[in-house]
Amino acid sequence: MHRLTPLAILTTCALLAGCHDGPLFALKTINPVYRSQWADDEKLGPTDAQRHEELQRLVASMPSLSDADQEYWLAHIEALLENDKNPEMRTLAIRALAGCRSQRVLDLCEKQLTDESIKVRMAVCDVLAVRDEARSTELLGTTIGSESNEDVMMAAIAAVGKHQSPEAAQALKASLKSRNPAVRTAAVESLAQCTGKELGEDPQVWVAYLEGKAVDEQKKSFTRQMRDLF
Incomplete structure (x- = not known):
């Protein structure tokens, strides 16, 4: 054994x-x-x-x-x-x-993203957060777009923010247009994390950035500086 x-x-x-x-x-x-x-x-x-x-x-x-x-x-x-x-x-x-x-971990995670338990699906997002791979980013992006439970969606948004790639940033684009202000705020925070950019808190500025338009980078706010320290 x-x-x-x-x-x-x-x-x-x-x-x-x-x-x-x-x-x-x-x-x-x-x-x-x-x-x-x-x-x-x-x-x-x-x-x-x-x-x-x-x-x-x-x-x-x-x-x-x-x-x-x-x-x-x-x-x-x-x-x-x-x-x-x-x-x-x-x-x-x-x-x-x-x-x-x-690599089998991703197969198991994909399967459990349809688990009936919210806690299980949120745990899957946490696991995918530490797998900075294209497939992991794709699974999180799919979850953001299809998940009906807000807690799981927010977990996926936070998780994909830990992936530093153009694909991760694009996976958050749709969330910037959400009617839910909490979702838009979470998307902005994740974008700042995965891109390393400071473009403020206006979702439309981030949308412009993701579409390749010129935007002005800002200084880190005091709140974000404190958050980064901890």
Whole structure:
């Protein structure tokens, strides 16, 4: 069985003393392949609290795992996302993907962007924020344009602002014309972040910039200077 890094092993074993099958036993049991092996013990299976705790440890440990071990746990995460009815578990599983280097992460994120849980979809946006790749930018742009929940849309707007590319900036253009002032403000803030430009808070100025028109750059406002410090 694949194991976690030495530090994670010590931490996990200390917290899971007496565990049936080593680190993250409870996470493995969501996989139908493993569940069939323990059908007789199903009534004595892990509780949601135990699986929640183990998923939190996987979130913390994933970045330090080898590529092979990450691929191993990706299979279990994928099974969890497909089979677990608890949105909190699916949310934690998605957050574990943030520390995973595999390109398969984007496949899983794309699939979970249609998850019924708002929390899961917001977690996907957070993961895509740290994947500064063309496909990730595209997925966020699609979410901004199609998402019906405002919280998820705002999460996608904030996430794409962390991608420093012309494509990321263009993905925010439609949000500048939103009827919702909060959405327009969020788009302006993300554009300032992804372009490094200071063009003020007028969405129309940013629209002109994105259309290639000449606009005057401004000094950073005191509020933005303070925000950048923290």
